Amino acid sequence: VARDVTDAARLADLDNAGRRVQAFLAILAHELRNPLAPIRNAVDVIRLTPVADSRIRHCAEIIGRQLQLLTRLVSDLMDVGRVTSGKLKVQPVPLLYNEVVATAIEAMRPALEGASQKFDVVLPADPVFVNGDAARLEQVLSNLLSNATKYTARGGTVTVRVRADGGNVVTTISDTGRGIAPEALDRIFNLFAQEGDETARSGLGIGLALARAVIEAHGGAVRASSAGEGHGSTFTVMLPEVQMDGASVPRPGTAQCAGQRILIVDDSADSADSMAELLTVLGHHAQPVYTGMCAVEAARSFAPDVVLLDLEMPDMSGYEVLDALRQSGLGPRVFALTGRSSPDDRRRTEAAGFDAHLVKPLTVEALCRALTDPHAP
Incomplete structure (x- = not known):
């Protein structure tokens, strides 16, 4: 009996290669996080200590912003293997979505202000709720906001709007940046996909693929729209809304962080x-x-x-x-x-x-x- 095992062997090789890549990314993330930790601690010490020289404070803020970008890149790299293997996990709990959006915006505000861009935020007057993983949703919104400010010229506008619509919580992040060609609107969500020529490309091409994986894991959807190159772009995130009152949402304790x-x-x-x-x-x-x-x-x-x-x-x-x-x-x-x-x-x-x-x-x-x-x- 002769049996052709070429395809099975190739699949086994691909599976082994995938495991090796995931193991390498885990080691890389660990090795990168170790030196990032003392940098983060030192910057926070400077921020929390009264400093007479404004240049020191300014430099600490610059280091802090760049450290935040590096930390997010490391987290995104770790998630690449989870997305490709279908092992990306979320831990949904009832969330006040307004707070998730506010946290992501505050994390990105220094970058937006540093680019001298106008920042417009419209949140619903009444609280809206979703079942979600707060850290994952903040990761998605931060990536979308980062892209918006990255591809928008100085003096441009980035707009965030949240509304409840037909059983969904809809978030739109719009910019007045370089826009997206119509044929690229779906392709940009592929892992490592980047648009434009070599001189216009930026980043690793990971953020949008992670955004789609995270939002779909929440039972939602994300899409991109644009009037074309040079006319800005809009990313729309839709998540199922849940009906509940704010008193039911768990919140962190209020004990003081001191004296231990x-x-x-x-x-x-x-x-x-x-x-x-x-x-x-x-x-x-x-x-x-x-x-x-x-x-x-x-x-x-x-x-x-x-x-x-x-x-x-x-x-x-x-x-x-x-x-x-x-x-x-x-x-x-x-x-x-x-x-x-x-x-x-x-x-x-x-x-x-x-x-x-x-x-x-x-x-x-x-x-x-x-x-x-x-x-x-």
Whole structure:
């Protein structure tokens, strides 16, 4: 019996290649997040500290904006493998959509203002609600806003409008930029697709493909329209509306983010020291250590309320340090603080008994949410 296995072999090769690419992207994202973390911490320390020289403040804002772009690129790269393998996950909960839009706009406002563009926002007078994953929806809106400002000249206009229409929440993001050729309106949502000649292209061609995948995972749709090149473009996002009152929507706790004893454990001295500086500025008592063994010893003398624990260190892994802390009878909350963010990584830290899984680089807002409510998103 002779059987041609050429096609099966090719499929197996493609599957193996896909796994290798996804593993490489995970490693790349982890390696990039590690140096981004101390940069984020240092910038936040400068922002939160009174500085007489306005040039220092201005430079910190510039670094902060560029850091935000780099962080989003890293997150998008991680999602490429999930989109191609059909494993992109969302965790929908009832959301006040007005707040999701406001958060995405505030994140992008410095870039819009830096481009000297007019920014027009129209939100519905009454609150509208969706079942959604807030982080994913903010990622979509940030990507669409980033594209709008990127492809619009200085002095142009970017407009965001949200309305409830026929059981859907409809968001339109319009610009007065270079526009899109009619034949490209569907193609631009393909992964790595970019329009225009080499000199006009910008970015990796990931954002719109991710936007479509995320919105479709929410049961919605996204489309592009344009009157043609040179006449601006409009992206429309439609999500199913849910009927509920604002009192039913869960909100983060209001406890103050200050006054806790926090041990930071990271073999990167820059990461540990910068996090300690940031926590001190926020009103905490912070102590950095750089090895697993030092962490166990310091926990006995320092008696922390919270331990921020890196997972990969030369002498002991974060999991081994966690076991040692638990066996010693100490009872601090222990948060994994790592560059790894896949669902498997999160499941592993949860199974090990970590109180939260925090991903580098951590914003001040995310840090405070975790310290006041470790289960907050």
